[in-house]
Structure formats: C-alpha cells, structure tokens
Amino acid sequence: MSSINVEDELGRSYVNYAMSVIISRALPDVRDGLKPVQRRILYAMRVLNLSPDSSFVKCAKVTGQTSGDYHPHGDAVIYPTLVRMAQSWSLRYPLIQGQGNFGNIDGDSPAAQRYTECRLTPLAMELLEDLDRETVDWDDNYSNTLKEPKVLPSKFPNLVCNGSQGIAVGMATNLPPHNLTEVCNALLLRLEQPNSTLDQVMEVMPGPDFPTYGIIMGTKGIRSAYETGRGSIIMQAKTHIEPGEAGKSVIVVTEVPYQTNKENLVKNIAQLAKERKFDGIVGVQDYSDKRGMRIEIEIRRDVNPNKALNYLLKHTNLRTTFGAIMLSLVDFAPRTSPMLTMLDEYLKHRQIVIERRTRYELYRSLEELHVNEGYQIARRFLDEIITLIRASEDTGAARVGLVRSFNMSPLQANAVLAMPLRNLTRLQQQDLEEKFKEAARRVQNLLDILNDPERLKKVMSEEIVGLRDKHGDERRTRIQPREAGEFTEEDLIPDEEAIVSISRDGYIK
Incomplete structure (x- = not known):
C-alpha cells in the first residue's frame, strides 16, 4: 500500500479523462474531418x-x-x-x-x-x-x-465541406460547411501557389455554404474565422414581402439560417403576435411542404412591413450568429487552425495517401513483372515443366523442382503451379511479351510519380479536378457584402400623417 496526494491524483486523472474525450470522442481529425x-x-x-x-x-x-x-x-x-x-x-x-x-x-x-x-x-x-x-x-x-x-x-475534403460540431472538456469546435466546388478550387490554388494569400483564396472560396441556404450578412466574420480560426458569422433568413388581403402585407420566409428549428421559429413569432410586443404582427402560418419552405407572417396594413421585418430579425431566429471555432486534431493534438492551414493539412494528408498508394501499386506491378518472367520460363520449357509436375509427389515437391531445375523464385513457381494445365499450354509468347511491356510501362510511370514532385502534384491536381467535376454543385448560401444593420426604436414608428400644433408660447402639442 502506498500513499498518494489526492489533489495530484485528481489532477492527473482529470487530464487523462479530458485528453481521452478530446482525442477519442469530441473533436474531428483535420485529415478526414x-x-x-x-x-x-x-x-x-x-x-x-x-x-x-x-x-x-x-x-x-x-x-x-x-x-x-x-x-x-x-x-x-x-x-x-x-x-x-x-x-x-x-x-x-x-x-x-x-x-x-x-x-x-x-x-x-x-x-x-x-x-x-x-x-x-x-x-x-x-x-x-x-x-x-x-x-x-x-x-x-x-x-x-x-x-x-x-x-x-479522404479523397473528399470532408472537414472543410461538411464542417463539424463538438463539445470536449474545456474546449469546443464549430466548423462551418463550405461548397465542394469552391473548396476544390481553393485546394488547386494552394497546390499550384503555396504562397497564395487569404485574399486570393477568398476570391475562389468567399465563405461558408450552409445546407439550409440563407444569407450571410457581411464578410468581417468570415475573414476573422479564416485568419484566426475564430469569428462570428451573421446568418439571415431569405425573405420577401408580398401584398396580402385587405391592404395588409405578408412577409414570406423561404430559407432559414443554419441549425434553426423551423417549428420553434414559427412558435416564437406567434408568441410575439399574441403578446403584442410589436403591435403590427397579425399572425403567422407555416405552408412548407415537399416543394420547399414557405412561412407567411401577416402584417397590419398601417405598419411598414420593412420595419416589422427589422423587429423580427432582432427578436427571432430569422437572424442568428454562427460562432466559428475552427478546432480540430492536428497530429493528434487539438489546434485552432486558420483556413489556409486547414487546406494545407488536407493536401499534406492527400500527398501521403497518394505516395503510399503508389508504392503499393509499384510493389504489385513489380510482382506482376516477376511472375510474368516466370510464365515466360514456363513457356520456353513447357514440356519439361509438365513432365516435372506430373512426376512430383505433391505440390511442395513440384515447387522445389521448379526452383532448382529452372531457377524460378518461389513466387514464380507458385504462380505456375496455380495455373490450370490447359492454360499453361495455351501461353503465347506474344501475349506474355505484351503484358510484360505493359507492366514495365506501369512500373516506370509509378516510379516517375514517386521521384518527381511535379508528377505527384499533377496526380493530386487531377484527382481534385475529377472530384469537383463529378460531385460539385452550385452555392446555396448567398453572401451579402453589406454588414447587418442595427435595429433602432425609430424603426417601430409607423409612417402616417400627423398634425403638429404650436402654441403662442412655443409649446408643441
């Protein structure tokens, strides 16, 4: 039995627990997202x-x-x-x-x-x-x-395209999603121009692209997130105003901010109308169906619908803030990364994957060449090999005989023995030579990829372009360059005629 300090043990145990949650549960890997x-x-x-x-x-x-x-x-x-x-x-x-x-x-x-x-x-x-x-x-x-x-x-850049959310111990991540076409263009830019600036990247990837469409108000939050790994991105519903019955106006909502619960949004607006916190909202109806979203907010005819919309933007989830925290596991440690770093980490991962895949294919191609040489030996000494195989007690003895008598490797001997006799007799020298040349060309191509950084970069580029052309789509979220305006009490004053009278003493009535 040994004595330990409770405070020290609690500290060590909590750190172990925290790191286990961070690495094994809550945070995404920067490589596959x-x-x-x-x-x-x-x-x-x-x-x-x-x-x-x-x-x-x-x-x-x-x-x-x-x-x-x-x-x-x-x-x-x-x-x-x-x-x-x-x-x-x-x-x-x-x-x-x-x-x-x-x-x-x-x-x-x-x-x-x-x-x-x-x-x-x-x-x-x-x-x-x-x-x-x-x-x-x-x-x-x-x-x-x-x-x-x-x-x-991860041929698909999942982390940048789909984003991620998670709460760990003492830290959290909230990565926004992006458009695949734009992400691929940004990756191609970083691949060809490693020293490209954030401004250049934002020309091809201007900001997040949320699955629920909507509008991003301004670019300050986007730039802050891309530069520092943290930023507040203001999202707003897509709305328009239509004329209603009896001179009333109708605010129509067709898209909502990301992660907004539509049912709760409608209930919130209905509660505002019921409590008359803004005396101008008559009611709200949700007409959404399989064809799309449509929420209708009826506005009293003596109220400016734009001012009513401003009120709703401030007091409901028609306008929300996405707090971007670009935290992920980099080299198995949590790190808040700017956008350029995230793109570069993904490219580094893909380079390693392609190099390892190329080495694997090279090994297989060299093996194919080696086996092909064994087939050519079998073709030249076909009768002798058939006689040896028939005279052998079992497969092991035949293998030893091929290795000793014809200087084959065990791999070549196994390949020859695995081939049915009818196929062995049909081996054509011309076919073997063609397959040998094809395998030799493949080996040379794979060696070029491994030995020439430009060839490797070309393979990476071609795969990114292929992914973009096959799966890319149009942007959903519109980015409004103008920042979200502030709402004031003056916006609640209805536009109506008024009579102002001034007394002899200068008082206004």
Whole structure:
C-alpha cells in the first residue's frame, strides 16, 4: 500500500479523462474531418458492402455491427450520429443515404433504428476509396480481434465541406460547411501557389455554404474565422414581402439560417403576435411542404412591413450568429487552425495517401513483372515443366523442382503451379511479351510519380479536378457584402400623417 496526494491524483486523472474525450470522442481529425464514432460507422458500412448501388439495410444492423466490432459505447451514441450523417439539413454533403423517417428541420425525432434503413452515399465512397491499398495506418479494435483505420484516405475534403460540431472538456469546435466546388478550387490554388494569400483564396472560396441556404450578412466574420480560426458569422433568413388581403402585407420566409428549428421559429413569432410586443404582427402560418419552405407572417396594413421585418430579425431566429471555432486534431493534438492551414493539412494528408498508394501499386506491378518472367520460363520449357509436375509427389515437391531445375523464385513457381494445365499450354509468347511491356510501362510511370514532385502534384491536381467535376454543385448560401444593420426604436414608428400644433408660447402639442 502506498500513499498518494489526492489533489495530484485528481489532477492527473482529470487530464487523462479530458485528453481521452478530446482525442477519442469530441473533436474531428483535420485529415478526414471525422470523429472516431463517425469513422467507425462508415467503416462498418463498408465492411457490410453498403455501397450506393447496394440494397438498403436496417440501421439497427449497422449500429450493431459498429458497436459490436469497433465502438463499444452502445447505440445511444451511434444511431444519432448515423442519423445526422443522413440529414440533408444538417450536413452540406450527407455521407449516408437514409430510407424512412430520419427526422426533419422542425426538430421531429427520427424513427427507431429497427424501422429505418441506410447505405453509403457516393461521397462517402470517396472518403473510403483506396482504403485497401495500404494508404493509412491501422489500429486494433477495442477487443484486439479486428483492425480499424486510424484515419480514412479522404479523397473528399470532408472537414472543410461538411464542417463539424463538438463539445470536449474545456474546449469546443464549430466548423462551418463550405461548397465542394469552391473548396476544390481553393485546394488547386494552394497546390499550384503555396504562397497564395487569404485574399486570393477568398476570391475562389468567399465563405461558408450552409445546407439550409440563407444569407450571410457581411464578410468581417468570415475573414476573422479564416485568419484566426475564430469569428462570428451573421446568418439571415431569405425573405420577401408580398401584398396580402385587405391592404395588409405578408412577409414570406423561404430559407432559414443554419441549425434553426423551423417549428420553434414559427412558435416564437406567434408568441410575439399574441403578446403584442410589436403591435403590427397579425399572425403567422407555416405552408412548407415537399416543394420547399414557405412561412407567411401577416402584417397590419398601417405598419411598414420593412420595419416589422427589422423587429423580427432582432427578436427571432430569422437572424442568428454562427460562432466559428475552427478546432480540430492536428497530429493528434487539438489546434485552432486558420483556413489556409486547414487546406494545407488536407493536401499534406492527400500527398501521403497518394505516395503510399503508389508504392503499393509499384510493389504489385513489380510482382506482376516477376511472375510474368516466370510464365515466360514456363513457356520456353513447357514440356519439361509438365513432365516435372506430373512426376512430383505433391505440390511442395513440384515447387522445389521448379526452383532448382529452372531457377524460378518461389513466387514464380507458385504462380505456375496455380495455373490450370490447359492454360499453361495455351501461353503465347506474344501475349506474355505484351503484358510484360505493359507492366514495365506501369512500373516506370509509378516510379516517375514517386521521384518527381511535379508528377505527384499533377496526380493530386487531377484527382481534385475529377472530384469537383463529378460531385460539385452550385452555392446555396448567398453572401451579402453589406454588414447587418442595427435595429433602432425609430424603426417601430409607423409612417402616417400627423398634425403638429404650436402654441403662442412655443409649446408643441
């Protein structure tokens, strides 16, 4: 038995707990933009072969596979994470395609996992591409019975495109999503011009692009977030004013700020009308349907609808602030990164992935060349080899005979023995030579990529362009250069005729 200081032990234990939460649960990796539970769900779905063209399977099967093999914390965490990755109003680019009730923008809960079904989206497949080509490091799962990837190859720049939210111990992250086309253009710019400035990057990627559309008011918050990793981005609903019945005006809301609960927004406006805190709102109705969002706010005819809108922008979630905190794990440590650093870290990761993939393909191509040489030996000494094989007691004896008599390597001998006899007799010298030349060209090309930084950069560029052309889309969120104006009490004074009388003594009545 030994004595310890309670204060010191509590300090050490709390630090260990905090770092465990930060690294293993709450913060995304800057390379693939995923938290461990998200990465494990996607990998489990890959193991289940849930590609975009496969059949849907029950979400309960996915959560069970994830929990049983990789994430032993129960489906209370796994299923909500899976659901969010399928919600088009939560992620700019959903990674899971859902079938069934996955909730809605009103905040309604999804159906139980035994009712819903899912499979991977095409962009999720881009995240997982080349995973079986030794492109990333692997780790033992919690039971030391299986392997799981420490990070995904991430051909899709998930962190910048989808953003991330998470609360750790003593820190939090809140990364805004961006448009894939613009992110790819920014990556190409940084790849070709490593010394490019933030102004140059913002010309091709002017700001966040939220899944719920809306309007960003001003660029000060964007620039602050991009420069320092922190900034306040003001978001506003898209509205317009229509004439209503009996001379009334109607404020129509067709887009709301990101992460705004539409049902709560309508209730809030209705409460303002009921309490007459602004004597001008008659009522509010939600006419949203599958065709799109439409909230109608009826304004009294003697009230300026623009002033009513200003009041609503100040007192409801028609205008909100997105507090950007660009915190992620960089080299397994939490770091708040400016946008240029985030782009560069992703490019660094992709360079490592492509180098490792190229080495893997080079090894396979060299192996193919070597086996091809063995086939050519077999073609030249076909009769002798067939006689040797028939005279051998077993495969092991035949292998030893090929190695000793024809100077083959064990790999070549195994390849020759694995080929059916009918195929062995059909080997054509011309075909073997063509395949040899093709493999030799492939080897030379792979060596060029590894030895020439410009060739490697070209491969990276081509993959980014291909991703952009295949999956890129139009920007959803409009950026208004003008900053959000301040609301004053004078805006509440209605425009109406008034009689002003002045007494002989100069008093105004």
